[in-house]
Amino acid sequence: MLEKTGVPTPEQVDSIFPTEERLSQGPIAIIECFQPIPCDPCATSCPQGAIAPFMDINDLPIINNKKCNGCGICIMKCPGLAIIVLDMTYSETQALIRLPYEFSPLPQIGEIVLALDRSGAKVAEAEVIRVTKGKPPIISIAVDKALVKTLRNIRPQPSEAAILCRCSDLNTDDIREFIAQGHTTVDAIKRLSRLGMGPCQGRTCTPLIIRELATVLSKPVESFQPGTYRPVVKSIKLGELAEYTE
Amino acid sequence: MIYTDLLVVGAGPAGLSAAAAAGTQGLDVLVLERSHQPGGQLVKQTHMFFGSKEQYAAYRGFEIADFLLDMIKMPNVKLQLNATALAAYDDGIWTAQVGEKYIKVKPRAVVVAAGANERNILFPGNDLPGVYGAGAVQTLMNQYGVRPAKRVVMLGAGNIGLIVSYQLLQAGVEVAAVVEASPNIGGYLVHASKLRRMGVPILTSHTVKRADGNETLESVTTWAIDEKWQGIPSTEVIWSADTLCIAVGLSPLCELLWQAGCKMVFVPELGGYVPYRDGNMATSIEGIYAAGDAAGVEEASVAMVGGKLAGLSAARYLGVDIPDESILDCHKQLEALRSGPAGAKIRAGLGKLTH
Amino acid sequence: MRIEEHPILDFNRGKPITFTFDGQTVTSYENETVAVALHSAGIRILSRSQKQRPRGLYCAIGNCASCMMVVDGEANVKTCITLVQEGMEVKTQIGKGILA
């Protein structure tokens, strides 16, 4: 139960879900706010007056299904990120869910993300249809109609990129982009990406970048020179250098 | 400015052997070792060495380190610990950090025996805490007595991968599997058999597809690869493990040789870019010698003989009369150590060095 | 997670040393490196990269710069080659670190 786990029960979700009939008429906000707390931005921000004015600031919101047009203003105003907008009329088989998402990087339109349930478990994959950059950003995903009661969050697909340069946090995607732009030597990539310029002095990344260049460009490994090995091989404090005497 | 006859960079098997050889000839030798403990990788080796008497066969690495340290105990050889060589300049000056002090050395000759660096490979999750180089795991358990993991997947069935897997078992760590991309086990087969007898599977033609975990490593996905080294879908196996040990080889640490302007050659069999050198370990720059893994990744026994040869060559370069027999004896030992089918790869690599 | 019994090796640990990691007390021994001591206490995340990825040990011999932490207020200390000292304050490094 919610009090123990933070996850609302199916009954609780049912209790706030609009009727089939209302869902068939177009987008509508769904508010998963089950605990009276002193908070009212949803009611005060609704341009349609679809959320009944609170008598007490601890009131739970009640949506007037006729007035709500699913504009989504309340999604952005809810401090608890408790509101989504559901549009069952999106297509024959799919519904559109608009939900707040406060993590970087934001997904891109067309990206396939993992669709999660209220406990964060992966249930399905979903396509990102719209990304509205606001505070919070709002992501619209298209999902199977049968899952609309289950899905409540998204997460990016686990990365397929491998880290090439630990110091400057560059992965294979970053490097392949530089290669695609025509930078095809270790030195050329180094100067634009900072690969090899960090505190490891290029020790970790140099063999990796050479192999990556060889793989991507289908050339022998030995055709790539490492970047220039410059003094010093281990970093040293300026204070220690400054104290040097002959 | 410190003036010395011979500067030796690194107090591993090669560096110590070079220092002992040159020191015995009466030269002033300064050995710089970046660690607080001398011996290089020897101190982490708990297994008995192969080779023959001259290379301390049947002794364990950490014992050999002590023998070598005894051999440099002479007034004209100075071993400086916590001392990292920083740079080689074209005016013949070498700089180093000793503790928190910056020093400059003007040596008449140099032996670079800086060792090697562990390679990483590219797969998603390769930077997760719990993905360690095999050497790091050895450092933790054999040098410091810290159990590095509960359950390990080992990537690489060369000698390092096999030996470290066995050492992990000795330290009470479960080894889930040893995974090797090549079709055959690369290391000595006696090491492989030791592992198999303990029930550890060795999967050749397999590699790591990805590593996963929330914050630290929790699982490793391996898969089979085809003859073009491409992963074969639907052969994935997910291993629950808190550590993935990477033993895919070493890269010679030859930054100082690059800086010094030595001619470098790409020789995959020796670990990548290595200094060009003649049969007596002389690089293309006069007075600069290379030995041990920095000159090309080989076994510790070769490092000791190569180090001795570099030390003798440097002494000869500095005007000491070194009999030909001493040099020839080193050549003979090296030849023996690299002979046989197991040395074929190294011999092929060395062949590329000469032209 | 220290090895107490080993078939080949004897570990002669030095005198005990205590230091703190993000405020938590860690017991270690003389001549151990900070990264080793943390590992023996089950601490594997040493820093956050510039893009906030968790980072731990990789090479343990000062080559890879994966273990940089804030030690006694000083950022970018390679903890795999820094010996523990009594009362040392070790902190997780986040990103590039701040010049003290």
Add this chain to the structure above:
Amino acid sequence: MNRTADYVIIGGGISGAAIGYFLLKNGAKNVVILERNYLTAGATGRCGAGIRQQWGSEMNCLLTQFSCNFFENAEEELGYPEGIEFHQGGYMLLVSNEDELAQTKKNIALQNSLGIESQLLDVNQAKVLTPILDTGNILAAAYHSKDGHLNPFKTTQAFADAFIRMGGNIYTNTAVHGLKTENGRICGVDTSQGHIATDCVINTAGGHTNIIAALVGEEIPIYAERHNILVTEPVEPILSTMVMSLSLNFYCQQVPHGSFVMGRSCTNQPRDLRVTADSSFPENMAATVVKIMPALKNIRMLRQWAGLYDMSPDKHPIYDRFPNVEGFYVAAGFSGHGFMLGPATGQIMAEQILGLEPTLPWNRLGLSRFETGEMILESSVV
């Protein structure tokens, strides 16, 4: 590779890229840039990449003013959304003796008369803008808030990308082995990738300018001087201004990525085109900068390297045509500030080559000044 070109630029640094861009922008066609290594491999990729409009000569003020205005809008003009990291955090020239103070006051008056709003700060004001400064070493500081530094790699790439987008061609790993002339006129370039027929060549090869010039028996009065530089590990920002001192002999900045980049002039540097690192530079540089900004004693040096200043007799650039070879131009002699002059160099050479109305007084920057003695004095170079 092009077999013919209307214009061939030798040198893939900021100057070459900017000249290429401004030529195309002003209507030229079929322009080629040749670089023997990769873009920025020479002085551009080795420089401190600071920009200041605080100079002691009107000429340098005007040239850098043009460049600074260009850099402010460069990302848009060149279409480089990745950004050139133009950090206008201000540039502070420390004053540490009375002579320097007097010269600085004169310079500021000159700069102000040209619309450059530099000012003289007392030590307290300097400390506010540069909190890590130990003001015990200084009397005052000249300061201009619009000056700062850029990323030399990205800035050059921005020019190069725009140049390519406009139809230009860049050949890297392409060395020039020979220049062909016919009746005293340039007619082609021999490269490691083949011959290009052309009747206009622009030599902007930095320290190697005279090597290229010598291919047709020309020489201009510049020499290459090695200068050293070091970079530290990155840390969170603590230094917004770029700090420099002529008398204390250094410059230092923190780039947006967090690393400190610093340099100073060393005596007895080779003039033989070597760009190897100097063994005495680290301690001399560190001692200088730690004295002035003591907080930097705890930051670690990561790397040092060297690059070439192409020094001219009056420390001003040379923009001209070689006297004895028709169609052979030179942009060189930048004396350590070729990067910041880049946009001005591009504009001037385009005007000169295409016969456009001068927007900058480049007629005074020709080779003849060294014969007539009409050199321009500049005191402010580290």
